[in-house]
Amino acid sequence: MTTDLPSGWVVDDTSAEEVARERAVYEPFTERLRRLVDLCIRSEVDLDAVLEAQAHVDAAIELLGRDTIEGSYGVRIGDGFGRNWGNAIMGLRNAIAPPLHIETDGVSRSWVDFELGAAYEGPPTFVHGGVLSLVLDHVFGAAAGADHTPHMTGTLTLVYKRATRLGVPLRAEAWVDRTEGRKSFVVGFVADEQGRTVEAEGIFVQPREWGQ
Numbered sequence: 199m200t201t202d203l204p205s206g207w208v209v210d211d212t213s214a215e216e217v218a219r220e221r222a223v224y225e226p227f228t229e230r231l232r233r234l235v236d237l238c239i240r241s242e243v244d245l246d247a248v249l250e251a252q253a254h255v256d257a258a259i260e261l262l263g264r265d266t267i268e269g270s271y272g273v274r275i276g277d278g279f280g281r282n283w284g285n286a287i288m289g290l291r292n293a294i295a296p297p298l299h300i301e302t303d304g305v306s307r308s309w310v311d312f313e314l315g316a317a318y319e320g321p322p323t324f325v326h327g328g329v330l331s332l333v334l335d336h337v338f339g340a341a342a343g344a345d346h347t348p349h350m351t352g353t354l355t356l357v358y359k360r361a362t363r364l365g366v367p368l369r370a371e372a373w374v375d376r377t378e379g380r381k382s383f384v385v386g387f388v389a390d391e392q393g394r395t396v397e398a399e400g401i402f403v404q405p406r407e408w409g410q
Contacts, residue, residue, distance in 0.1 A: 206272030217281065224283070224291050231293035232317075239316045287336040298333065300340045306374035306382075308340035313367055324361040330388055331356055333370055334398045341372035342382040342402035349382060349402035362388060362395040380404040 212220075234255075241248075271284025271291065283291040288298050296318075300310045312333075320326030335354055342349035362368065372386030380403050388396040 206270065208272050208274050210274050210276045212274065212276040214276075217276070221290065228291055228293050235293060235317050236315055285336075287332060296333075298336065300337060302340055302344035304344055306341060306344055307372070308337050308344055309369065309371045310337060311367065311369050314362075314364055316364065319364055321361065323364055325364055327356075327358060330358075330362060330396050334372070334386060334388065334396065335400075337370045338372045338384045338386060338398070338400050339402055341374055341384050341386065344374075347404050349404050352381065352401035352403045354398060354400035356396055356398045358396055360395055363390065366390055368395075375399075380406070 271282075271289070274281045274283075281290075283289050285295060286292060287295055288300065289295045290297070296312055296314060298310045298312050300308055302308045314325050314329065318325050318329045320329070331354065334356065335351055338354065339349055339351065368388055368390055370386065370388045372384050375383045375385050377383070382402045382404075383399070384402055385397075385399045387394045387398065
């Protein structure tokens with residue numbers, strides 16, 4: 199494995215076949231961990247059952263901890279494809295991620311349909327405002343980078359129009375309003391079936407090392 203790109207982008211020699219095998223194992227495994235997080239919040243079993251479950255979790259921790267990497271997962275590139283499996287929004291191996299499957303038009307626009315459950319609660323029955331900021335930050339970055347030019351968050355300003363409910367279908371959209379050199383000025387929103395719950399704008403900047 200060699201690090202040839204900045205900021206945690208790593209080129210490795212993992213084949214497409216091996217990536218497919220890893221995906222086939224890690225994707226359902228991570229979904230089970232998400233289910234476990236949800237059950238930790240919502241379960242009403244007695245405390246003895248919780249202690250029994252803890253013993254199983256402890257065994258899993260011991261097993262998985264036998265061989266780990268230093269630091270974060272980063273983005274790994276092999277055979278022309280990238281794997282950002284540790285990402286907090288769309289990471290295939292990250293149980294914190296909802297995850298979101300963001301689409302783009304390949305030019306300057308992105309969108310995603312999603313739903314957030316009990317793990318993302320802020321005020322009772324509503325999504326935590328910081329989680330919505332996290333979602334929009336990533337969707338905005340996807341719009342700025344829809345043309346395959348990586349961008350980093352410069353600023354992100356949110357206006358919360360009303361509370362966003364947990365457990366209902368949501369949609370986030372973003373698009374580039376204009377560009378100035380390395381800066382892309384992005385606008386967008388989160389909405390439920392009744393309309394927009396959050397509106398936002400931000401400046402996303404292409405890192406100097408990527409040039410322009």
